[in-house]
Amino acid sequence: xxxxxxxxxxxxxxxxxxxxxxxxxxxxxxxxxxxxxxxxxxxxxxxxxxxxxxxxxxxxxxxxxxxxxxxxxxxxxxxxxxxxxxxxxxxxxxxxxxxxxxxxxxxxxxxxxxxxxxxxxxxxxxxxxxxxxxxxxxxxxxxxxxxxxxxxxxxxxxxxxxxxxxxxxxxxxxxxxx
Numbered sequence: 001x002x003x004x005x006x007x008x009x010x011x012x013x014x015x016x017x018x019x020x021x022x023x024x025x026x027x028x029x030x031x032x033x034x035x036x037x038x039x040x041x042x043x044x045x046x047x048x049x050x051x052x053x054x055x056x057x058x059x060x061x062x063x064x065x066x067x068x069x070x071x072x073x074x075x076x077x078x079x080x081x082x083x084x085x086x087x088x089x090x091x092x093x094x095x096x097x098x099x100x101x102x103x104x105x106x107x108x109x110x111x112x113x114x115x116x117x118x119x120x121x122x123x124x125x126x127x128x129x130x131x132x133x134x135x136x137x138x139x140x141x142x143x144x145x146x147x148x149x150x151x152x153x154x155x156x157x158x159x160x161x162x163x164x165x166x167x168x169x170x171x172x173x174x175x176x177x178x
Contacts, residue, residue, distance in 0.1 A: 133165020
């Protein structure tokens with residue numbers, strides 16, 4: 001992960017969050033574990049770093065729009081708790097658990113989650129969408145698979161789970177990418 005030095009606290013719509021540690025860095029933002037009044041949350045701070053393979057418009061508005069679309073069709077995701085448009089920060093429910101990428105890297109058997117990702121993929125396709133099937137975007141909590149990114153795009157076969165995503169759900173392909 002790239003170097004990121006967050007402030008020890010972050011204010012989002014007059015609510016204070018204590019930054020605990022970075023969780024991840026994607027093409028759209030930094031995800032940070034934080035503590036708020038009601039417990040752990042994830043703060044996603046939008047960044048504007050260049051991405052050679054993906055074009056963005058307004059990243060925050062895209063995330064909000066995509067969250068609503070995915071929630072409507074029933075994709076299991078962490079709840080969106082708040083959004084601060086001026087600071088470009090989302091506050092998301094924190095789901096404790098390993099990502100599928102971590103499980104693959106640790107040699108764990110993920111076969112029990114394959115029907116769940118295939119069900120998500122079918123749901124997305126039936127609604128004209130693709131989600132980002134890369135294993136870092138999925139967490140297992142209490143035996144259920146959650147899509148922790150809110151990104152979705154118009155369905156294109158080349159970016160579907162069977163054509164693009166499935167190959168990353170095996171250790172060899174994931175290791176090649178890291």
